[in-house]
Structures are given as structure tokens and as C-alpha cells.
Amino acid sequence: MSMSHGNRTKERLVVVGGDAAGMSAASRARRLKGPDELEIIAFERGHFSSFSACGIPYWVGGDVADRDQLIARSPEEHRARGIDLRMRTEVTELDVDGRRVRSRDLESGAEEWTPYDKLVIATGARPVRPPLPGIDAPGVHGVQTLDDGQALLDTLSRTEGRRAVVIGAGYIGVEMAEAMINRGYEVTVVNRGTEPMATLDPDMGRLVHDAMEGLGITMVNDAEVTKILTGEGGRVRAVVTEDAEYPADVVVLGIGVRPETALAEAAGLPLGTHRGLLTDLAMRVRGHEDIWAGGDCVEVLDLVSGSERHIALGTHANKHGQVIGSNVAGGYATFPGVVGTAVSKVCDLEIARTGLREKDAHRAGLRFESVTIEATSRAGYYPDADPMTVKMLAELRTGRLLGVQIVGGEGAGKRVDIAAVALTAGMTVEQMTSLDLGYAPPFSPVWDPILVAARQAVSALRRTTP
Structure with missing residues (x-):
């Protein structure tokens, strides 16, 4: 089925999410099919498109001087290439049977339905925020988008105290701990695991632990955060575990991310054990001919173990987008899976x-x-x-x-x-x-x-x- 606009017919592709996977898919599809054959509308609820989330810790830490250096392609550049990218517009509902999406303009509050022939879901991931008392207090920050990074920098510029507590010691937690040290903060990392970097075996994580302490970071392992205390004006003042209390002027969440799949779930699309969308090798959502999904909101095949995994990395998101764009435009491409490669650093380690x-x-x-x-x-x-x-x-x-x-x-x-x-x-x-x-x-x-x-x-x- 195609949409009829007056007396001519062309297909419409709708993309939900304007970062790596979504805009790679849109750009690839646009390269293969011109505006007279394929109309492309993309929705992004944030202020930025096609940005590097992986670069945020280096921007916060001062290695990257300017936020704009993390933007691969601005909304204006996408529009100049014939992609109708609507910023600060949140998709609130997917109507799979009716082949349309409902969106809300976050500035005006106006809502509308947009029909599609083909749909790409690239809603990304969201930082895990455990339902603890005080978790939503001012001064507690997740870092997933440029909007998040900007909010954290704004807090740092307004905060007099110099004590930072990072909750979690995965990639983001470790990188943010170093970023805060670079900014002259006293940093404590509170970690549930026996050692930082649970993506490593504990014997290797120990080496990371030693390096972090060498930087002057206080590592607290085997510790579960129970609540976040607030002080005047409701701002964060301490992080509490079962055994201790750590004063904090700013708190950074580094507990990892979950696939952002609430819309997909409400629409009845298939999710895996990690709550990520399930696709075939062409990145088509299983059981749905005209819907694709990619990036941090999907689960991928682990080629070594043979099971599905959730891995939030820009490398995969960009590859997914290339594959989806080719398939949407009538070509054929596949994403076979991953082996789970990742690199990171703490200081010189x-x-x-x-x-x-x-x-x-x-x-x-x-x-x-x-x-x-x-x-x-x-x-x-x-x-x-x-x-x-x-x-x-x-x-x-x-x-x-x-x-x-x-x-x-x-x-x-x-x-x-x-x-x-x-x-x-x-x-x-x-x-x-x-x-x-x-x-x-x-x-x-x-x-x-x-x-x-x-x-x-x-x-x-x-x-x-x-």
C-alpha cells in the first residue's frame, strides 16, 4: 500500500529517533531513493540529531572542548538532504494496524497522526534509574543524550561543592569518574559488584580498580545504594548505602542502560529477555513486514554463545542503520551479529x-x-x-x-x-x-x-x- 498525494503516489518512511541508527537508516535510504520516490519523515524528541553519546564523558571531562564537535550531522544538514526531521517532537504511540504514529510537539503541545508505509524504530536506550528515594532530585544525572550532558555541565557550573558520587562502575561510570576527577572533583564510585567493569572477569576488574585508586578515586565495591538524601531546595546532598553515607554535591548514574521500548511494547511488538526489540538478520522486526528496528533498542545475536544480547554501542547502531536503509529502499543487507567487543580507558590504562x-x-x-x-x-x-x-x-x-x-x-x-x-x-x-x-x-x-x-x-x- 502506498499513500496517495493528489494524483501521484510515493512511499513514506517514518523514522522514530534521530540519532545514530535512525538517521543512518534515513540517510542510506535517501541515497538509494530520491524524494520523488520516497518521502522520509523523522521524529526526535531531544534538541540534537546524529550525535556521539560515547563522546559525552570526554566533553564533560574537558578533552572535547565543544558540544558541537560531537554532532555528526545537524538537523539542518539532514533537511538539506531531503529528510523532514522534526526536532523536539516525541512519538507517543505506534498504531501498527493503522500504519501511523502519533506525535506531540514538545514546545506547543500540539498532537498529530502521521501515516507511514514503512517504519523504523530507533528509540535508543535510557539510563537505568532505580526507584530509590531521592533518585529524581536536582543534581542527580544520567548521561545518555547531549541534552543530559548539557544538563550535567549546567549543574557543575552552578554547584559550589566539589564532591561527586558516581553510582555504578561500568564503562559510563568509570569514564564519568575520570571526567569528574579531571574537573577537580573529589570522586567516590559506589559499585554493586566485587570489582569495577562487570564486563570483565573480577581478576581483570581488579586491575581497573587499582588504576582508579591511583587516580585518587575512592572505590566502594559490594555496595548497594539504598537512598539519595536531599538538602536545601531539594538538591542532592548524600548517597546512602546499607553501611555508609557519602556526601555529594552532584551524583552521576552509571548503572547502565535499558532498551527504550515502551512504545514498541504498547504496540504489541516482540521483545526479548533484555526488553529489546527482536529482529531478523535484515533488522526487520519479527513478524512485521514493514517495520525495522536498530541501535540501542534492539537485541542482537551473540555469535560466540548463540544467545541474544543487548549491547548499546554506536558502532552497532550505525551498522544497523546502514542495513535498514538499504532494505527499506528495496535492496538487501544483513547484520549477522556481534562478538561483544568493547574498549575503554581510565587515565593511561x-x-x-x-x-x-x-x-x-x-x-x-x-x-x-x-x-x-x-x-x-x-x-x-x-x-x-x-x-x-x-x-x-x-x-x-x-x-x-x-x-x-x-x-x-x-x-x-x-x-x-x-x-x-x-x-x-x-x-x-x-x-x-x-x-x-x-x-x-x-x-x-x-x-x-x-x-x-x-x-x-x-x-x-x-x-x-x-
Whole structure:
């Protein structure tokens, strides 16, 4: 079915969400089909389009001077390319049977229905805000959008005190803790887990813990926040756990994000165990021919474990958008899945992981061996050779690589890409030992740390396999 406008017919694509996945999809579809064939209307409830959420901690910390540097494409640039992008407009309802969406202009309050032929849901994720007393008090900030980042900076500029408490120690929590240290705040991180960075095994998380304390950050692990206390004017004044109270002039939530799928759920669209939308390999919502979804609001296939995961990263969102845009415009593209690669840093310490942790491998019912090695980023005699710890998991009997975690100095983080490629290719650790990796003393020792770990894994497997 197509919409008739006077005496001509053209298809209409409606996109809900104006960041990475939504606008990549719109842009790709526009490149493949002109305005006379395909009309594109996109809705974004915030003030910004196509921005880098991953850059927010670096903007807050002062590494990135200007907010506009995080904007890949402004609303005006999208409109100039023939995309009717409506900012500060929130979609409040998806009517799947009627093939239309209801939206509200956040400035005027005006509501209207917009019919579609094809729909893209790219509603992103929202920071987890546990229902604690005081969680919505002024001075408590999540950081997911540029609007959030701006609100936090506004608070920092108005706040006299210099005590910051970060709740949670995942990527965002750790990066925001460093950003607040860079701004001259006294920082305490309150973390539920035994060590920061639950995306690593605890033995590797310990290395991150030590680095954070080296920066002057107070790490409080195994601590559950019970409430947030407010003072004059209702502003935040402390974070309370079962055992202690931590004074706070500003609180940053780094507890992770959840898929923003309330609209999709209300419309009866299929959600997975992590509350993310379920799609096929073409990123089409399962059971719905003309609806696609991508970015932080979907679940993706983990190629190592074979189960669905929720991973909120700009790399995936942009790839999803490319795939969706191609398919909407009548082409064919797929997104096969992920291996779960991520990198981060605290000061000079680089943190990387891909594939499964020990607990993921146990949960997937896999029998495995894990090895941990110490190495250096360059030849030991070359100046500035930084120490590096590499942990590798390999499956018993098959020898298949299952996961790699790396924590170390400069040059450690991006080495994880070698492992990400090996995982995607289904390589064994034995095959990895003969990989032809680039070598010169400024870049690595004769045996690259990844290869040293692979050799150790081969030895460990030989010892345990009868």
C-alpha cells in the first residue's frame, strides 16, 4: 500500500529517533531513493540529531572542548538532504494496524497522526534509574543524550561543592569518574559488584580498580545504594548505602542502560529477555513486514554463545542503520551479529574485551580453559614498553577461542581487534599461534601478547584434554 498525494503516489518512511541508527537508516535510504520516490519523515524528541553519546564523558571531562564537535550531522544538514526531521517532537504511540504514529510537539503541545508505509524504530536506550528515594532530585544525572550532558555541565557550573558520587562502575561510570576527577572533583564510585567493569572477569576488574585508586578515586565495591538524601531546595546532598553515607554535591548514574521500548511494547511488538526489540538478520522486526528496528533498542545475536544480547554501542547502531536503509529502499543487507567487543580507558590504562567472560561461558554450558599472561606493548628494550595483562578463554576439546580480555598501557586496547576477528572467523587458539601479525620493536615484542596468550592456551588445553 502506498499513500496517495493528489494524483501521484510515493512511499513514506517514518523514522522514530534521530540519532545514530535512525538517521543512518534515513540517510542510506535517501541515497538509494530520491524524494520523488520516497518521502522520509523523522521524529526526535531531544534538541540534537546524529550525535556521539560515547563522546559525552570526554566533553564533560574537558578533552572535547565543544558540544558541537560531537554532532555528526545537524538537523539542518539532514533537511538539506531531503529528510523532514522534526526536532523536539516525541512519538507517543505506534498504531501498527493503522500504519501511523502519533506525535506531540514538545514546545506547543500540539498532537498529530502521521501515516507511514514503512517504519523504523530507533528509540535508543535510557539510563537505568532505580526507584530509590531521592533518585529524581536536582543534581542527580544520567548521561545518555547531549541534552543530559548539557544538563550535567549546567549543574557543575552552578554547584559550589566539589564532591561527586558516581553510582555504578561500568564503562559510563568509570569514564564519568575520570571526567569528574579531571574537573577537580573529589570522586567516590559506589559499585554493586566485587570489582569495577562487570564486563570483565573480577581478576581483570581488579586491575581497573587499582588504576582508579591511583587516580585518587575512592572505590566502594559490594555496595548497594539504598537512598539519595536531599538538602536545601531539594538538591542532592548524600548517597546512602546499607553501611555508609557519602556526601555529594552532584551524583552521576552509571548503572547502565535499558532498551527504550515502551512504545514498541504498547504496540504489541516482540521483545526479548533484555526488553529489546527482536529482529531478523535484515533488522526487520519479527513478524512485521514493514517495520525495522536498530541501535540501542534492539537485541542482537551473540555469535560466540548463540544467545541474544543487548549491547548499546554506536558502532552497532550505525551498522544497523546502514542495513535498514538499504532494505527499506528495496535492496538487501544483513547484520549477522556481534562478538561483544568493547574498549575503554581510565587515565593511561586501556581496557578491552571481546567474546565471553568466564561466567558467560559457564552459562552457555561450555567447558573451557582460561590463561592469563603478562607481557609488554613493545619490545622490552624499546623505550616506553608498557606492561599488559591478557586473559584468554578457549573451549576444551575443540580449542575454539571463546574470549579475550586485555588491560594495560598504551597499545593494549586495540589489540583486542585481533581477537574479535579470530572469534568472528571461529578460529582455534592453535590457529591463532601462527597468525602473521605486524612486528617491529616499536609495535610489539617478537611474540605479540595475543600470540603469547594463544600459545599458553594451547598448552593448557593439552594438559587438560586426555
